[in-house]
Structures are given as structure tokens and as C-alpha cells.
Amino acid sequence: MTIWDWMKRRSKQQRKKQQQPRVADSYLDQAPEELLTSNLEETIQFVTDLLGSSEDFTLRRLHVFGEHPAVMFYMSNMNDKSTMNTDILKPLMYTPDHLVGKPIPLDKLRDILLYETLYFNKVASITKRSVLIEQILRGGTVVVVEGLSEAIGLDTAQVEKRAIQHPDTEQVIRGPREGFIEQLGTNISLLRYRLPTTDFHVKTMQIGRITKSKVAICYLKGIANDALVSEVEKRLSVIDIDGVLDVGYLEQYIEDNHHSPFPQTQNTERTDKAVANMLEGRVIILVDGSPFALIVPTVFSQFYQTAEDYSERYLMVSFIRVARLLALAFSLVTPSLYVAIISFNPELIPTEFAVAVSGGRAGVPFPSAVEVLIMEASMEVLREATIRLPQQIGGALSIVGVLVIGQAAVSAGFVSPITVVVIALTTIGSFATPAYNAALALRLLRFPLIFLAGMFGLYGVMVGLILIANHMLSLKSFGVPYITPLVPGSFQGMKDTLFRAPLWSMKKRPSMLHTPNDTRVGKQVFDALKEPPVNTLDPIKVGNRKEHMDHGISSPDHGDSSSGDSH
Known part of the structure; x- marks a missing residue:
């Protein structure tokens, strides 16, 4: 064998090694495109081979409308049993009143189940085996009927969560008392509650070969720079690790300088702080399972500022x-x-x-x-x-x-x-x-x-x-x-560094973020501030009441006792 042949063989072995599955025995990575068949027993055998050894896996056989053999798969510890019995099993096993005595052809059965029978707003049709398995693992319920090559997936996941409470790491005397929790859906709803606008956009992706953690990128369309949003998506999309257990995992992958002691992203548990940064044009990153949010981009002056700074004078x-x-x-x-x-x-x-x-x-x-x-x-x-x-x-x-x-x-x-x-x-x-x-x-x-x-x-x-x-x-x-707005200098940015200028004077968003819409204070505010205040209840104008006696409006020379009333 020549050296050239040996090198080609070696290169071929390395390519073959790189093409091997990254995670051993991971069906979702090995065969993501396999389709379901209409054979019920074959599907049952396939699911039980993968999940049957888990104690919390449940397989429930039934007959849809009393005549079609079917099976229901779910994880018993991630679902509410009363909901399963009332909203899934009972509608499936009892024929609807308007269909009693009428033959139900098999080709119409799927539509009847999806649109007339099941009492769920999040119902989907499943055609791939990998999607079926993932639906079960995430706490959903899957119904498979004999003769149908499509399964029905229902989002029934109900995991215990802690209550929304005051963040322990960011205490304030004056300000909101709510913070993020571990559930991603709840965290997004907290942001949506404070941002009732169509400009609030959420993009999600899945990171982690094993944990398959759901990551959300939140921003305000028209305020956040589109190039910034694209860069955040790009940096997150190239992350390829086994699991993401906290948002801090992502922080270490997306920062610019990985060897600096200074943090280049800011984290927070406070919803009001996250919303305030989004209003300035920044992007928020949330991870399912983490009560912290990442704020990007970040400058050094943000680390000695608190949410309370904007509630006080x-x-x-x-x-x-x-x-x-x-x-x-x-x-x-x-x-x-x-x-x-x-x-x-x-x-x-x-x-x-x-x-x-x-x-x-x-x-x-x-x-x-x-x-x-x-x-x-x-x-x-x-x-x-x-x-x-x-x-x-x-x-x-x-x-x-x-x-x-x-x-x-x-x-x-x-x-x-x-x-x-x-x-x-x-x-x-x-x-x-x-x-x-x-x-x-x-x-x-x-x-x-x-x-x-x-x-x-x-x-x-x-x-x-x-x-x-x-x-x-x-x-x-x-x-x-990192030292913006000191270097390079920015007059508008200087208003919120060492000293904090009045809120009405900070009429522009930070110029370093290059937002499409940089105005955050309307011009009418400045016009109103230029006018002298109207002292509606000034005692000199409206009179005064003292000791059950009415005093009239004082005259300009009210200091002269001869010109006023004597009491």
C-alpha cells in the first residue's frame, strides 16, 4: 500500500466516523423522517420498545365510538388525570348525539375526532414517528386509531410550577414585585402582559441534543435593529451541545470575548427590567427551565444601574x-x-x-x-x-x-x-x-x-x-x-450614566443600538413642560375654609387689614 492510498483510507475512516450519530441510542436523531403506518399493533410495538421500560409511561387501549380499536399514550406524572378522563377518554368512547346510529367511514373519522369530538384547543395531526415520541416526552397525549396513518397529538402537559414572586437577587424598595419563573410560557405571558402590542415578536428554537430546551428570542419589531436580531439567531443556531439547563449556558457561547472577566451580557429575573431594555431596542433571550433572562447587547454602565433608578426622582x-x-x-x-x-x-x-x-x-x-x-x-x-x-x-x-x-x-x-x-x-x-x-x-x-x-x-x-x-x-x-457612551462619546447616552437626567429629557433611545425608531418621548411633552403650572386649588384663587368660616378670595393687597374682612 502506498502512502497516498493509506492517506485516502484514513480520510475515508474519519469521514465515516464524523457521520456517526452524535448521541448513542437517540431515536429522534437517528430516524427523524420515519412515517407512521395504519397498523395499530405495529405502532404500539414501536412505542413500547422505546418507552415501555419507563415506569411513568402509560398505554391505555380503548374503542373509539365503541367500534374502532385505538390506543392512548402519555406520561402519567405530567398530565392531570381528571382532564384526561373528562376531556379525552369520555368524548372518544361515547358517540356524539348527532352521529348515533349513523355509519362513520374510516376516511372521515380523523376529521370528526379533530373538529367535533375532542375538547382541546391545541390539537395536531402527527404523521412522523419522531414527532409522536417527542409529543409524549414533552407531556402531551397521543391517540392512535386502527386504520389511520395519522395520530392525534394533544397538548395536555401540566407540570407543577412555583408561584410568581419577588426576585431574590434583585431587591428594590419601589417597583414591581414580580419575577420570571422556570416555565417559558409563563415568562412570555409576563412580557406580553406589559407589551400589548403587535410589535412584540417571539422567535423560538430548540437547543440541546438531549434536553431539547426551548429557547425564545423576544424583541420589539421596529425598535430592535433587524441586524441585531439576525445576529442573535445566528449565534444561537450554531450551539450544539447535549443540554441547556440554564440561560447561563447560552451566555458563554454567544459573548464576544470568552476570556474576559467582565460579563458582556446582562441577566435579570425582573420582568420590568426586561421590558425596559426591549423598549430601548435590546433583545431578550429566555430558556425553558430558567428563571433568568439574557439581555443583549450590554454596556458596562448597565451593571451599576437598577430598575428602581427610573421610579425615583x-x-x-x-x-x-x-x-x-x-x-x-x-x-x-x-x-x-x-x-x-x-x-x-x-x-x-x-x-x-x-x-x-x-x-x-x-x-x-x-x-x-x-x-x-x-x-x-x-x-x-x-x-x-x-x-x-x-x-x-x-x-x-x-x-x-x-x-x-x-x-x-x-x-x-x-x-x-x-x-x-x-x-x-x-x-x-x-x-x-x-x-x-x-x-x-x-x-x-x-x-x-x-x-x-x-x-x-x-x-x-x-x-x-x-x-x-x-x-x-x-x-x-x-x-x-463596552464603555459606550463614554467611548465613543454620546451626549444623549451621557444623560443615563454617572447621573440620571429627568425622564422627559431622555427623548432619544441609545444611539449605540441603531434603532429604526429612536424617539421615545413625544414633542407635546416638551410643549406642556414649557407652560407654567396651573395652580387650580391655590387658596388665594379659590378661597379658604378655616374654623367653620368661609374666607373669600384674597385681594391683591390682602396684607392690608383695612381692605379685607375682619373676623
């Missing part, structure tokens, strides 16, 4: 946003600045404060960098333990960890009191960041900054911050620069 919200950004800065740079100043630039500390710091650090056996790293690692472990423990004891552990362990560490001389204060400020700052995944990125970046500060002092801190800023400038989310 702009002056109060702007102050709170500045506080959040200060907390964000504290959580990122405070430990590294402390290490740099203590180790390299103590002359920057005021004299009185330097004496107090040096006294607190007396007897500590570790350098400041090692000391801070030990405390940071301890806080991360404590935070993770608090999250994973049951709620009843998680709060107690956090209090014990912060008070008892911190005080014991200071008393034992392992750390200085000022270090405990620095770590406390850092931890509180990370808790003030609304988005958990963005706070997690900042927690991760603290450690390389501490290393740079311990080796190079303030120069190392500045180099680290420059590298972080450069990385953020290079990031994009579906083509949108």
Missing part, C-alpha cells in the same frame, strides 16, 4: 448612583492602594495617622501585601460559605466570621486593625454593586492589583488600572463598544 437617583460608583472604586482599588502606600510610599500618610498605623502594625509578622492577601482570601471563603449554607444559619455564620474571627485575628497579632478596616470597606463596596457577575469580576481583579502593588507600589497600581481600562476599551457586546 432624578436628583435622588443621581446621588445614589455616585455612591454606587464610589463603592465600586473602593471594592477594586482600596486594598492595592493600602499595600502600595504602606510598603512604598508611607510619606503620603499624615503624620498623626502614620503613627496610629505603625502602632497597629507593630508585632504583625507578615508584610502588608501578604497580610491583605490572607484577609481577602479569608473573606472570599467566608462569603462563599455564607452563600452555600442554609439560610437559617448563613446569617449567623457571617456575623460570627466578621466579628469573632476578625477580632481574634487582630488580638492574636496576625493582622493589624487598619487592615481589617480596609478589607471591610472593600467587602461592603462589592456588596453595593447591583449586578452579581460584575461584582465578581471586580473581586477577581483585586488580586492581581494587590500583587502589582506589592511589587511596584503605586506604579504597579496605575499599570494595573491602565491594563484594565485598555481591556474594557477593547471589549464589545454584539459590536457595541
Whole structure:
């Protein structure tokens, strides 16, 4: 055999290997086009061979109208038994009054069952074996009649679900109290309830070779850019994995930079937040089985904004946003600045404060960098333990960890009191960041900054911050620069970043989304705001009633007692 023949044989074997089924023993992938036959026993044998070993699989034989042999397939734990008995079995087994005593030809039986007998709004005719199996696996009911080459599928799935409640991960003081749940149909209905418009479109696809999870792409036609919607569909359509158990699986496949610590998609449990982003021109991705929604595209400023920011007046919200950004800065740079100043630039500390710091650090056996790293690692472990423990004891552990362990560490001389204060400020700052995944990125970046500060002092801190800023400038989310509207600059976008301008002044949608319709505030609003307010109930105009005495309308010189009434 020549080398050329060996290479051709090898290439042929590789192609044959690639053509093999991706999932072993998966009928739905191996034979998706096989058709049903009119032989009832053959269909029963086919279904029982695939599903008969499952305890919850049910096969119920019957005679349609007392004369046509038939069978009903369903999963017993995914259907309501009273509905099965009342709305399926009873109509099938009893002949309708207008057909009693009349012969029912076999070629008319299918139409009679679909349009005159079964009390279901979601009824479909099934011709393929793979569709029949999938209907059963998804909780539906399939009826097969002897002599008919088409089965009847009924959407009878009824799975227990939790009630709609306030999202635990996004608490607000003022705002709606409803959040997404695991059922996709319920989540879409929550969006539809807030968007009663024909422009609200939903596109669905199936992802996951085994789980076959239903994924929904929700957007507003005419507001969301069509190219963005197409790009979202394209990125989702190429995902080929065994299963999708949460929307986070999709997030890791569709983001632009897979190695960045910063999230390039935003997730939310809040329906009002999802709707608000759709009104700006973004796309929402939902997955059946996940209570979270993905928002794309995303910029960094969204991660320190909350849904409550738009329910309160702009002056109060702007102050709170500045506080959040200060907390964000504290959580990122405070430990590294402390290490740099203590180790390299103590002359920057005021004299009185330097004496107090040096006294607190007396007897500590570790350098400041090692000391801070030990405390940071301890806080991360404590935070993770608090999250994973049951709620009843998680709060107690956090209090014990912060008070008892911190005080014991200071008393034992392992750390200085000022270090405990620095770590406390850092931890509180990370808790003030609304988005958990963005706070997690900042927690991760603290450690390389501490290393740079311990080796190079303030120069190392500045180099680290420059590298972080450069990385953020290079990031994009579906083509949108991550630091928008700062870079590139946008005057309209600046109204909703560090400060929040009044709602009536934000008349345009974000320009970075290139929406077909960028106007969201009508011109008549500005005309109305230019007019002076009408004080309809001004006491000077309508009079006043006091102590059961009527006061008339005051005259212009009402301060002069001689010109008014005396009482």
C-alpha cells in the first residue's frame, strides 16, 4: 500500500466516523423522517420498545365510538388525570348525539375526532414517528386509531410550577414585585402582559441534543435593529451541545470575548427590567427551565444601574448612583492602594495617622501585601460559605466570621486593625454593586492589583488600572463598544450614566443600538413642560375654609387689614 492510498483510507475512516450519530441510542436523531403506518399493533410495538421500560409511561387501549380499536399514550406524572378522563377518554368512547346510529367511514373519522369530538384547543395531526415520541416526552397525549396513518397529538402537559414572586437577587424598595419563573410560557405571558402590542415578536428554537430546551428570542419589531436580531439567531443556531439547563449556558457561547472577566451580557429575573431594555431596542433571550433572562447587547454602565433608578426622582437617583460608583472604586482599588502606600510610599500618610498605623502594625509578622492577601482570601471563603449554607444559619455564620474571627485575628497579632478596616470597606463596596457577575469580576481583579502593588507600589497600581481600562476599551457586546457612551462619546447616552437626567429629557433611545425608531418621548411633552403650572386649588384663587368660616378670595393687597374682612 502506498502512502497516498493509506492517506485516502484514513480520510475515508474519519469521514465515516464524523457521520456517526452524535448521541448513542437517540431515536429522534437517528430516524427523524420515519412515517407512521395504519397498523395499530405495529405502532404500539414501536412505542413500547422505546418507552415501555419507563415506569411513568402509560398505554391505555380503548374503542373509539365503541367500534374502532385505538390506543392512548402519555406520561402519567405530567398530565392531570381528571382532564384526561373528562376531556379525552369520555368524548372518544361515547358517540356524539348527532352521529348515533349513523355509519362513520374510516376516511372521515380523523376529521370528526379533530373538529367535533375532542375538547382541546391545541390539537395536531402527527404523521412522523419522531414527532409522536417527542409529543409524549414533552407531556402531551397521543391517540392512535386502527386504520389511520395519522395520530392525534394533544397538548395536555401540566407540570407543577412555583408561584410568581419577588426576585431574590434583585431587591428594590419601589417597583414591581414580580419575577420570571422556570416555565417559558409563563415568562412570555409576563412580557406580553406589559407589551400589548403587535410589535412584540417571539422567535423560538430548540437547543440541546438531549434536553431539547426551548429557547425564545423576544424583541420589539421596529425598535430592535433587524441586524441585531439576525445576529442573535445566528449565534444561537450554531450551539450544539447535549443540554441547556440554564440561560447561563447560552451566555458563554454567544459573548464576544470568552476570556474576559467582565460579563458582556446582562441577566435579570425582573420582568420590568426586561421590558425596559426591549423598549430601548435590546433583545431578550429566555430558556425553558430558567428563571433568568439574557439581555443583549450590554454596556458596562448597565451593571451599576437598577430598575428602581427610573421610579425615583432624578436628583435622588443621581446621588445614589455616585455612591454606587464610589463603592465600586473602593471594592477594586482600596486594598492595592493600602499595600502600595504602606510598603512604598508611607510619606503620603499624615503624620498623626502614620503613627496610629505603625502602632497597629507593630508585632504583625507578615508584610502588608501578604497580610491583605490572607484577609481577602479569608473573606472570599467566608462569603462563599455564607452563600452555600442554609439560610437559617448563613446569617449567623457571617456575623460570627466578621466579628469573632476578625477580632481574634487582630488580638492574636496576625493582622493589624487598619487592615481589617480596609478589607471591610472593600467587602461592603462589592456588596453595593447591583449586578452579581460584575461584582465578581471586580473581586477577581483585586488580586492581581494587590500583587502589582506589592511589587511596584503605586506604579504597579496605575499599570494595573491602565491594563484594565485598555481591556474594557477593547471589549464589545454584539459590536457595541463596552464603555459606550463614554467611548465613543454620546451626549444623549451621557444623560443615563454617572447621573440620571429627568425622564422627559431622555427623548432619544441609545444611539449605540441603531434603532429604526429612536424617539421615545413625544414633542407635546416638551410643549406642556414649557407652560407654567396651573395652580387650580391655590387658596388665594379659590378661597379658604378655616374654623367653620368661609374666607373669600384674597385681594391683591390682602396684607392690608383695612381692605379685607375682619373676623
